[in-house]
Amino acid sequence: MQHTFASSDGPVEVTLSKQGDSFFLQGHELVKDTRGRLRITLQSGHVHVAHAAKVGDTWWVHINGRTFKWERIEPGSSNAQDEGGLVAPMPGKVLEVLVSEGDKVAAGAPLMVLEAMKMEHRIVASTDGTVIRVNYRAGDQVDQGASLLEVE
Amino acid sequence: MSIKVLVANRGEIACRILRACKEAGHRTVAICAPNDAGSLFTEMADHVVMLNGESIAETYLDQQQIVAAALNTGATAVHPGFGFLSERAEFANAVQAAGLTWIGPSASAIEKMGDKMTARQTMRAAGVPVIPGEEVEEDDEAMALTALREASERVGYPLLLKASSGGGGKGMRAVHAAVDFDQAAAGARREAVAAFGDGRIYIERLLSDSKHVEIQILADQHGRTIHLGERECSVQRRHQKVFEEAPGPTMTGDLREAMGQAAIAAAEAVDYVGAGTVEFLLAPSGEFFFLEMNTRIQVEHPVTELVTGVDIVREQLRIAAGEPMSCGPLMMRGHAIEVRLYAEDAANGFLPSIGPLAVFQPPEGPGVRLDTGVREGDEVTPNYDPMLAKLIVWAPSRTEALQKMRRSLDEFVVLGTTTNIEFLRDLCDAPPVVDGSTTTTTIDDVWPEGWNPPSSPALEEAALLAAASAETLGLHRTQARGPSASSNGPVSPFNTLTRRYP
Numbered sequence: 243m244q245h246t247f248a249s250s251d252g253p254v255e256v257t258l259s260k261q262g263d264s265f266f267l268q269g270h271e272l273v274k275d276t277r278g279r280l281r282i283t284l285q286s287g288h289v290h291v292a293h294a295a296k297v298g299d300t301w302w303v304h305i306n307g308r309t310f311k312w313e314r315i316e317p318g319s320s321n322a323q324d325e326g327g328l329v330a331p332m333p334g335k336v337l338e339v340l341v342s343e344g345d346k347v348a349a350g351a352p353l354m355v356l357e358a359m360k361m362e363h364r365i366v367a368s369t370d371g372t373v374i375r376v377n378y379r380a381g382d383q384v385d386q387g388a389s390l391l392e393v394e
Numbered sequence: 395m396s397i398k399v400l401v402a403n404r405g406e407i408a409c410r411i412l413r414a415c416k417e418a419g420h421r422t423v424a425i426c427a428p429n430d431a432g433s434l435f436t437e438m439a440d441h442v443v444m445l446n447g448e449s450i451a452e453t454y455l456d457q458q459q460i461v462a463a464a465l466n467t468g469a470t471a472v473h474p475g476f477g478f479l480s481e482r483a484e485f486a487n488a489v490q491a492a493g494l495t496w497i498g499p500s501a502s503a504i505e506k507m508g509d510k511m512t513a514r515q516t517m518r519a520a521g522v523p524v525i526p527g528e529e530v531e532e533d534d535e536a537m538a539l540t541a542l543r544e545a546s547e548r549v550g551y552p553l554l555l556k557a558s559s560g561g562g563g564k565g566m567r568a569v570h571a572a573v574d575f576d577q578a579a580a581g582a583r584r585e586a587v588a589a590f591g592d593g594r595i596y597i598e599r600l601l602s603d604s605k606h607v608e609i610q611i612l613a614d615q616h617g618r619t620i621h622l623g624e625r626e627c628s629v630q631r632r633h634q635k636v637f638e639e640a641p642g643p644t645m646t647g648d649l650r651e652a653m654g655q656a657a658i659a660a661a662e663a664v665d666y667v668g669a670g671t672v673e674f675l676l677a678p679s680g681e682f683f684f685l686e687m688n689t690r691i692q693v694e695h696p697v698t699e700l701v702t703g704v705d706i707v708r709e710q711l712r713i714a715a716g717e718p719m720s721c722g723p724l725m726m727r728g729h730a731i732e733v734r735l736y737a738e739d740a741a742n743g744f745l746p747s748i749g750p751l752a753v754f755q756p757p758e759g760p761g762v763r764l765d766t767g768v769r770e771g772d773e774v775t776p777n778y779d780p781m782l783a784k785l786i787v788w789a790p791s792r793t794e795a796l797q798k799m800r801r802s803l804d805e806f807v808v809l810g811t812t813t814n815i816e817f818l819r820d821l822c823d824a825p826p827v828v829d830g831s832t833t834t835t836t837i838d839d840v841w842p843e844g845w846n847p848p849s850s851p852a853l854e855e856a857a858l859l860a861a862a863s864a865e866t867l868g869l870h871r872t873q874a875r876g877p878s879a880s881s882n883g884p885v886s887p888f889n890t891l892t893r894r895y896p
Binding site for chain 2: 247256258266270280285303304308311312332333334362363
């Protein structure tokens with residue numbers, strides 16, 4: 243059984259092996275108990291009950307006080323990474339646009355000021371580059387994930 | 395005396411108040427914006443009035459609509475909770491003008507304390523020490539910025555800019571050097587205008603290495619004003635508290651008495667009635683300075699309740715009804731800690747997050763209290779404050795309370811929305827938290843580059859195993875929770891009647 247998940251270091255391929263009711267990965271063992279909870283025995287011998295829930299394509303897993311998110315990549319789908327795109331971290335309103343198309347910016351330079359939940363958030367350049375697109379003006383409402391500007 | 399209380403609030407604090415009313419035998423009315431329909435608090439009231447409108451201004455801040463809802467449902471009293479209209483003097487007046495009881499202090503007390511610049515002047519006059527600084531009474535943008543800049547030179551750096559109508563960290567900026575002043579002042583003014591419709595800013599010297607210590611007070615209409623000891627709430631991010639405890643880890647009996655008496659003097663200076671909180675900065679020298687008075691129930695009131703045994707909301711109801719407060723002399727016992735669970739990404743500058751609460755499973759056990767306004771299946775939206783819950787623990791000692799908090803946070807499962815649970819758990823291990831030397835800059839001091847979750851490769855692999863197995867098993871297609879009825883077939887409980895249990 244093979245699955246692919248997204249991570250910050252690129253896609254992770256997972257190949258599970260199955261024996262009886264148990265799944266194995268890198269020496270850790272998982273058994274589904276009767277109520278759909280997942281009993282995991284780590285390679286170290288520690289036993290934990292994990293909780294898992296899928297929202298959209300993402301599996302959320304809680305185990306021993308830690309919560310992890312693994313976004314599943316459907317077989318055959320392309321891994322569209324938007325290089326240099328700066329997206330709204332949450333829905334809000336554009337208060338101020340600090341740059342124009344063609345401006346050279348350094349990594350960390352403030353590009354735009356958003357207001358959300360009555361707090362101001364600065365959108366900053368993640369790399370050195372040139373602003374090639376500004377998609378919103380002051381006063382515009384933006385949705386979460388909206389592409390605000392592009393820096394190349 | 396039985397009253398009928400309209401709760402002019404939502405979420406967690408509405409639940410807290412509605413429950414207290416039910417316990418006291420009072421009938422209740424909830425108000426609710428259309429986008430709050432079906433929220434937990436609406437299920438706890440005898441009546442629910444759906445407000446017309448979409449924005450907060452059109453709903454929870456619409457005084458006329460709320461007073462009309464109270465009159466139409468036969469409510470006799472209004473409890474404002476915190477935030478929203480709780481510190482609007484004109485709302486207190488409107489409620490009383492409509493013949494309703496206002497569960498809170500007088501409009502004039504709210505006014506004197508609510509405008510932070512007036513409050514500083516009132517406290518100076520009452521002999522309560524205030525933080526060195528200057529108030530700038532100037533509405534015109536350009537003139538205000540000039541006056542602030544001049545004042546900044548007299549106050550000195552580092553300094554804090556604060557909105558006179560402020561609260562919750564909005565319109566507040568720390569400025570460490572003159573070169574940053576103009577941008578910070580313009581930003582603070584803009585945020586203050588947006589949040590409060592009042593851009594007036596004052597300057598305080600930034601006292602570093604200070605603790606935020608506040609005194610809970612209660613005053614009834616029979617001339618009695620008491621304090622319920624302190625809470626330490628130093629640990630803050632974005633000037634909002636996330637970790638609060640009582641008693642303060644470094645508090646002494648003498649200092650508690652001195653701060654308690656200053657808080658009582660502050661309350662008496664404005665003829666205060668009801669529950670309120672006087673906030674102080676406690677400097678390393680042991681000097682303390684008045685910060686502000688919150689003329690309402692406070693988010694972190696549960697820690698005081700757990701160590702004093704006083705139900706503060708029940709006392710508010712009693713006091714508003716004209717009864718004497720029921721609590722005797724101050725008795726503090728054991729230690730209580732509260733953490734605020736936010737839907738936010740602690741690893742990404744504490745940015746608020748949204749999403750479904752696909753799983754919301756709070757911890758349980760002795761000494762664990764949860765105050766929340768959400769339950770599993772709810773959606774976290776950007777419409778309101780991202781606080782999901784307050785988790786409060788009590789134990790005989792501070793060490794045991796921290797141990798209980800760690801255990802409780804480890805048990806708390808929230809899936810579908812990013813929360814600060816892991817950050818709070820990590821905070822419980824931070825040296826200043828462990829030894830009680832927390833200050834208002836603790837989070838920045840411990841994580842100067844920002845917080846990141848501790849690395850644990852084995853758990854990460856195990857989570858990957860869980861995700862891949864759950865996908866293989868098709869758990870997302872069968873994810874109806876609750877005990878499965880089919881496991882062993884029905885067993886008659888009467889079969890157990892003759893059994894002996896060890």
